[in-house]
Amino acid sequence: MKVTNSEYACLSSFLIRSLFFGPAIYSILHFALQDGWISIIVSFILSFIPLIIYYKLLNCNPNDNIVSLNNKLGLIGKIINTILTAFVIFHASLILWNLTNFIYSQFLFQTPLIVIAIVISFGIFYISIKNLTTIARTGTVFFIISTILYFIAALSLISKCDLNGLKPIFNSGIMPILKGSFSSLGLNIFPLFIILIIPKNNIKNNNKIISSFFKVYIFRYLCMLSVLVICVAILGIELTNLYQYPEYHILKTINIANFFQRVESVLSVQWIFDAVMSIALCLYYVKESITKTFNLKNKFNLINIICIISILIIANYIFTSNTVAETFYKNIYPFLTSIFFLIIPLIILIIVKVKKT
Amino acid sequence: MKKLLIIPLIFLLTGCWNYRELNQLAITTGIAVDKENDNYKITIMIANSKKSSSSDGSITPSAAVYDGTGQTIYEAFKDTSLSVSKQIYLSHIDVLVLSEEIAKNNLTDVIDFLFRYPQTRNNFYLVLAKDKKASDILKVTTPIETFPSQNLAKNLEITDKLQGFTYTVDFTDFTKSLVSEGINPILPSVTIIGNSEEGNKEENVQQNEPSTYLKLDMLGLFKKDKFVAWSNPNQSKGINIINNKIYILGVIINYQNEKIVTEITEMKTDFKVENNKVKITIDTTGAIQEVNANVDLYNLKTIEEIQNSDVEKIKEYVNDAINLAKDNKTDIFGFGNYVYKNNPKKWNEIKDKWDDEIFPSLEVEIEVNLKLQAKGSINNIVEVRE
Numbered sequence: 001m002k003v004t005n006s007e008y009a010c011l012s013s014f015l016i017r018s019l020f021f022g023p024a025i026y027s028i029l030h031f032a033l034q035d036g037w038i039s040i041i042v043s044f045i046l047s048f049i050p051l052i053i054y055y056k057l058l059n060c061n062p063n064d065n066i067v068s069l070n071n072k073l074g075l076i077g078k079i080i081n082t083i084l085t086a087f088v089i090f091h092a093s094l095i096l097w098n099l100t101n102f103i104y105s106q107f108l109f110q111t112p113l114i115v116i117a118i119v120i121s122f123g124i125f126y127i128s129i130k131n132l133t134t135i136a137r138t139g140t141v142f143f144i145i146s147t148i149l150y151f152i153a154a155l156s157l158i159s160k161c162d163l164n165g166l167k168p169i170f171n172s173g174i175m176p177i178l179k180g181s182f183s184s185l186g187l188n189i190f191p192l193f194i195i196l197i198i199p200k201n202n203i204k205n206n207n208k209i210i211s212s213f214f215k216v217y218i219f220r221y222l223c224m225l226s227v228l229v230i231c232v233a234i235l236g237i238e239l240t241n242l243y244q245y246p247e248y249h250i251l252k253t254i255n256i257a258n259f260f261q262r263v264e265s266v267l268s269v270q271w272i273f274d275a276v277m278s279i280a281l282c283l284y285y286v287k288e289s290i291t292k293t294f295n296l297k298n299k300f301n302l303i304n305i306i307c308i309i310s311i312l313i314i315a316n317y318i319f320t321s322n323t324v325a326e327t328f329y330k331n332i333y334p335f336l337t338s339i340f341f342l343i344i345p346l347i348i349l350i351i352v353k354v355k356k357t
Numbered sequence: 358m359k360k361l362l363i364i365p366l367i368f369l370l371t372g373c374w375n376y377r378e379l380n381q382l383a384i385t386t387g388i389a390v391d392k393e394n395d396n397y398k399i400t401i402m403i404a405n406s407k408k409s410s411s412s413d414g415s416i417t418p419s420a421a422v423y424d425g426t427g428q429t430i431y432e433a434f435k436d437t438s439l440s441v442s443k444q445i446y447l448s449h450i451d452v453l454v455l456s457e458e459i460a461k462n463n464l465t466d467v468i469d470f471l472f473r474y475p476q477t478r479n480n481f482y483l484v485l486a487k488d489k490k491a492s493d494i495l496k497v498t499t500p501i502e503t504f505p506s507q508n509l510a511k512n513l514e515i516t517d518k519l520q521g522f523t524y525t526v527d528f529t530d531f532t533k534s535l536v537s538e539g540i541n542p543i544l545p546s547v548t549i550i551g552n553s554e555e556g557n558k559e560e561n562v563q564q565n566e567p568s569t570y571l572k573l574d575m576l577g578l579f580k581k582d583k584f585v586a587w588s589n590p591n592q593s594k595g596i597n598i599i600n601n602k603i604y605i606l607g608v609i610i611n612y613q614n615e616k617i618v619t620e621i622t623e624m625k626t627d628f629k630v631e632n633n634k635v636k637i638t639i640d641t642t643g644a645i646q647e648v649n650a651n652v653d654l655y656n657l658k659t660i661e662e663i664q665n666s667d668v669e670k671i672k673e674y675v676n677d678a679i680n681l682a683k684d685n686k687t688d689i690f691g692f693g694n695y696v697y698k699n700n701p702k703k704w705n706e707i708k709d710k711w712d713d714e715i716f717p718s719l720e721v722e723i724e725v726n727l728k729l730q731a732k733g734s735i736n737n738i739v740e741v742r743e
Contacts, residue, residue: 109475122365167698238536239529242472252478253529 002202005209007136009216010143011281012195016188016220018278021247021271022098023329024187025228029246030330032180034166034237039180040225046181047189050342053349054193055210058200060352066196066345067289073351078293080344085289087340088194089307092282093314094333096120099275100315101322106248107265114316124276125308128283129301132198135284139277143216146270150223153267154230156254161233186334188224190341191278197285244322247271283307383443386420387506389454389491390467393426397463399433400424400492401445402506419503422496422557430470447474450481451510453528454547456491460577460584468532468582479528482513485577487546487587494547496557497571500564509571513545516573521606521621522593523573535582539693539704539711543596546574546587580687580712588681595678598639598671599690601626607646610666615650619643619667619729630695634720639671644731654737660729668725675723683717692716 003011025036032039060069070077070084100117108116127138170177200206231246234253240246251264287303290296296303319325387402403421425436438445459467471477486494495505502508517525523545534542551569561567576588576596588596597603606621624641645654645663652659682689693711697704707715 106475164698168701171701235529236533236537238538239533242536249479253480255480 001132002204003136004204005212007140008203009212011139013216013220014274014277015191015194017274018095019187020224027183027330028180029241031176034232035177036180037229039177043181043184044221050189053346057196057349062200065199067292081289081293085286088282088285092279093311095275095278096311096315117312121308121312124279127280128304142273142277146273149267149270157230163233165233165236183334186337190337193341193345194281194285197288381443382446383441384446384449386504387452387495389495390459391456391491392458396426397430397433398426399437400495401437402495447476451506452482454484454486454491454494456486460485464582482510482525482527483531483544485544485546487548487574489549493553498561518604521597521603522590524602538697540691541687541689542579543689544577546577547571548574578687578689586685591674592677592681595674598675608667608670610670613650618647620646630692635692636722639725642728642730648738654732664727664729668727671725672723679721686713686717688716
């Protein structure tokens with residue numbers, strides 16, 4: 001079960017954007033206001049720290065994914081795997097909650113949340129029971145569609161942008177920008193850890209992985225930057241912060257020659273793809289982790305079924321309201337991802353390196 | 358396993374949860390909000406889907422108007438829906454008409470409801486009802502358009518493009534100027550010419566010369582969320598010039614005691630605010646559109662004199678607009694917003710006294726660069742043979 005280096009890069013791009021629409025935009029703009037675009041740039045520079053850690057882990061043993069690598073550490077490794085698996089399930093639940101909340105608040109506000117979540121879960125479950133090659137190909141198709149939709153949206157909106165909306169720059173100092181950058185790192189970059197479930201030797205032409213990864217990575221970062229800039233430039237920071245999903249509301253303003261309009265539902269499909277593929281990857285991680293850590297066999301895809309039901313239950317009951325969710329995504333979750341997806345991987349890397357020497 | 362998966366999918370793929378067919382929806386094309394005995398009165402105009410299907414030759418109104426009252430906007434909407442056999446659907450609103458009383462006292466309540474409601478699309482136009490009830494505005498029928506609300510929205514759009522004294526303000530623009538620093542909103546207005554009672558009768562549509570019709574009026578100025586004043590035509594033109602909202606503007610000057618009209622077709626206004634002084638620069642191009650004077654348009658000096666008179670007239674419009682805003686202590690041009698964006702530290706010091714103290718005392722310098730490029734299809738005036 002091998003994937004090409006470009007498929008690998010596409011899959012990682014979904015993890016970057018899994019929590020970008022909604023929580024990340026909200027958190028970044030809440031802290032940094034109109035300087036949010038600077039936060040994104042700062043986070044891009046700082047993101048090289050986790051990327052180096054992940055790259056080193058990928059290279060530790062090219063035949064092993066992160067789970068196998070941990071298993072070789074004995075009992076500690078198994079405990080780490082269990083903790084990480086639980087956190088990945090939690091992460092997937094948060095993505096599902098965000099997607100469900102988006103659909104509920106913007107399209108189907110008379111439909112119960114659980115019904116929306118169940119319908120989405122079927123699609124995710126179906127993707128997750130396929131092998132890695134199929135998941136990667138699905139991801140590539142989704143990536144291409146997302147990219148086309150992104151360009152249609154960006155080109156339609158660019159004429160409406162007033163860059164004066166980004167002024168004043170550095171109005172509230174450097175700290176809010178750094179807080180925004182941390183949110184961006186915590187919600188967009190640290191979840192990239194999950195892609196380490198694919199061992200290096202499962203990637204075809206893995207000597208070219210850096211170049212293909214960075215092409216997609218930079219493109220995705222530019223997309224995130226442009227979405228944020230377009231939102232603030234069109235709506236102004238006050239309105240952008242007022243909307244729950246400002247990136248969706250600007251799509252409502254698209255109107256080309258009174259012909260190309262009311263297209264927001266179609267264009268927002270890209271965010272649904274991001275979330276669906278990210279959760280599918282999380283499920284793949286969990287399945288691999290459970291089967292390899294506890295030497296279980298995934299008969300009748302039982303692990304996938306239990307996982308998707310767990311994710312559904314957590315997503316349905318985790319937040320009592322979206323105010324609680326906003327506070328959690330903004331104030332707590334970036335710290336949690338930095339512990340589980342940055343510090344723990346760093347510890348794993350140190351232990352592996354020490355053991356090797 | 359795959360076969361098992363098909364079973365739940367059969368139930369899930371039959372349609373959306375709680376789906377509604379088009380004929381179950383009351384598609385609302387216009388909303389009017391009035392105040393009545395301390396309650397909100399909501400009037401909605403619903404597109405009548407029955408009209409298109411009537412084949413017996415009977416005339417069915419193309420739109421129906423319903424109203425309801427309540428202590429809150431939500432309650433008023435719910436009260437309205439008691440009279441309608443379909444579900445009120447707000448995704449296709451063309452226009453929101455606000456009464457003067459609502460604009461003076463309760464604007465934010467209306468804004469909050471519509472902003473929060475997921476169905477609304479925020480691209481509908483806002484308009485003030487001048488000297489009339491907002492509900493009456495929505496009821497005036499017209500022979501030209503199917504729905505009165507559509508008539509009003511299209512009138513706003515076309516007047517925005519062809520005249521300089523009004524412009525369209527959609528819900529997003531209005532809310533943006535409400536929440537932004539250093540700028541206050543403006544709204545266009547509409548009034549009823551004729552008898553309001555006659556306006557919603559069938560005969561009004563059947564006459565060549567409708568006895569009652571809607572006419573766009575001047576701009577309404579707000580200070581934060583409170584309506585404060587109406588402009589006159591010259592002030593409206595001045596407001597639109599400063600706010601860069603001019604597509605076409607007729608400038609009428611007195612030349613040798615006769616009238617000459619210049620049509621401005623391109624106009625770009627920039628301003629800078631520095632040390633309690635605003636410098637407004639207007640670059641514009643125009644063409645002579647109508648000459649009622651006995652002048653020689655081959656003569657360069659005449660053209661120059663007309664041009665200078667036009668420049669003075671434009672300055673007069675701008676000065677009138679600024680004086681109106683200063684008198685009402687409301688910065689509708691965004692001079693404060695300029696200070697906020699370019700000098701935020703200074704803005705933080707002065708923002709509390711901007712509208713009441715600093716803005717009214719601003720010194721204004723206006724520079725107009727007009728190019729009188731054309732004279733229409735002819736070169737000189739039509740001189741009748743002696």
